Amino acid sequence: MKKIIGCIILAVASLAATAQTKWNEQRWQNIIEKEMPANVRMSAALYQLATLAMAEKTEAYSRLSQSGLRHKDGLVNMEVVYRNDANIEKITDEIDAKYLGARGFMAEQVWKNRASIWMKLEDIIPKSKLLSSDYFIFLVTVQRRDDEGPAVMNSVTYKTGAAPGGAGKRVAIFDGGFYNLSGAISAGKAKTPAYVGLGGTASNLTGVNFLNNEHGTACVEMVYDHCPDAAFEVYANGNTTEKGAAVADCIAHGVDVISMSQSEYNLGWLDNTGAACSYAQDAADAGILFLTSCGNRANSHYEAVFTDDDGDGRHEFGPVDETNNLLSNVANSRTTHCYLSWNNSAGTNFDLYIVRTSDNAILASSTNTGTGVAGYEYAEWTNNGASIGVYFRIVRISGPATTFEMFTHSAGEYQHATAAGSNTSPSNTTDLNVISVGAVSHTDWGQLSGVTGIIVDYSSQGPTNSGNIAPKI
Numbered sequence: 001m002k003k004i005i006g007c008i009i010l011a012v013a014s015l016a017a018t019a020q021t022k023w024n025e026q027r028w029q030n031i032i033e034k035e036m037p038a039n040v041r042m043s044a045a046l047y048q049l050a051t052l053a054m055a056e057k058t059e060a061y062s063r064l065s066q067s068g069l070r071h072k073d074g075l076v077n078m079e080v081v082y083r084n085d086a087n088i089e090k091i092t093d094e095i096d097a098k099y100l101g102a103r104g105f106m107a108e109q110v111w112k113n114r115a116s117i118w119m120k121l122e123d124i125i126p127k128s129k130l131l132s133s134d135y136f137i138f139l140v141t142v143q144r145r146d147d148e149g150p151a152v153m154n155s156v157t158y159k160t161g162a163a164p165g166g167a168g169k170r171v172a173i174f175d176g177g178f179y180n181l182s183g184a185i186s187a188g189k190a191k192t193p194a195y196v197g198l199g200g201t202a203s204n205l206t207g208v209n210f211l212n213n214e215h216g217t218a219c220v221e222m223v224y225d226h227c228p229d230a231a232f233e234v235y236a237n238g239n240t241t242e243k244g245a246a247v248a249d250c251i252a253h254g255v256d257v258i259s260m261s262q263s264e265y266n267l268g269w270l271d272n273t274g275a276a277c278s279y280a281q282d283a284a285d286a287g288i289l290f291l292t293s294c295g296n297r298a299n300s301h302y303e304a305v306f307t308d309d310d311g312d313g314r315h316e317f318g319p320v321d322e323t324n325n326l327l328s329n330v331a332n333s334r335t336t337h338c339y340l341s342w343n344n345s346a347g348t349n350f351d352l353y354i355v356r357t358s359d360n361a362i363l364a365s366s367t368n369t370g371t372g373v374a375g376y377e378y379a380e381w382t383n384n385g386a387s388i389g390v391y392f393r394i395v396r397i398s399g400p401a402t403t404f405e406m407f408t409h410s411a412g413e414y415q416h417a418t419a420a421g422s423n424t425s426p427s428n429t430t431d432l433n434v435i436s437v438g439a440v441s442h443t444d445w446g447q448l449s450g451v452t453g454i455i456v457d458y459s460s461q462g463p464t465n466s467g468n469i470a471p472k473i
Contacts (some may be wrong), residue, residue: 164225175216
């Protein structure tokens, strides 16, 4: 009898746990399928997690820990922006840190009209209601690598013989982190930096030694191969505010060249607009040569005029095809995402969805509306189960059909991809001192200047959204 009672108790407990799991999933489904309130001025993915945290903090923080949003020590990073800077070439507004602090937004770093804030999920929505309508809260994603693996640079002649070597010059490298840079220095592959910056403030090699983020270290080694006699500065930056502050430091330090192999998205549609172009332009105006990756998104970019021949509100990527599938499945513990932006001159509003291929279930959404910053959406989804296929769906909510583009960064290639126009920001800055750089195979190292057709297939291409050439080299 005791065994029977014990089995019954275990069975009931198991059913209760199963019901609870389903209830949690249904609650999350209700959140992501709900249209954003018109008066909420923050990124949809951030609002969705904050909404969940007000009901169930444990699940919200579990989802945050597995997401692609930047977070640490139980806090999520966000950028608070004062007045929309997406469609202007010169940012003149300045954010008021005291105003933010009085409302619970303690700025870790400020730059122009932006502030980098760390906050608990459950505090975001209540505190956001204290901000005036001039402020918008943007999510911050983890800085993703913009490479296709190590490359053989074959520049040994810059280290020996009569090559210039960079003597008397000061070079800064921007990246998300510099894992084991001290080891590279000990091995003679890099030199001790004259300055180390972290998030816009002074740091040291330990401070920027982020596990599994060796991309920055590889970039330092590459630059060192070309100019070993230069003085080096390294900056680990996690968002646009921090990059802007880092540029200000470079100007103050007399830096001659900035090298940045990071891509920015959803900041400005036309050339020279948005915060990324603004900090690149600041550097150029100070006489700094700003070298920026054109991006590696040729196979994970799509651009077209919104088309809806059957009138159901969904974009048609091809004849009777309203889906843009990832060519490979999303594996367990992997995250996929999408940045969507569009020409917002006529006030068009789009929504973005990540959908499971097998049953068309919505996995993630971004449904910003009435924010004053319409023109951008971002959605992401982390797979905690078996490998599955997903696709992206674009829905027009209001306004005329217009040109839009979507990017996925290092998280799968598209069924419908558009290589043309796949350059990322700030490679759409037109100043002569801002140079966008494409990728070529090391086997083409010796090709003469002007040779065409050697850019690798994944390297981003122009023209820019204003019709200019990219990359420049």
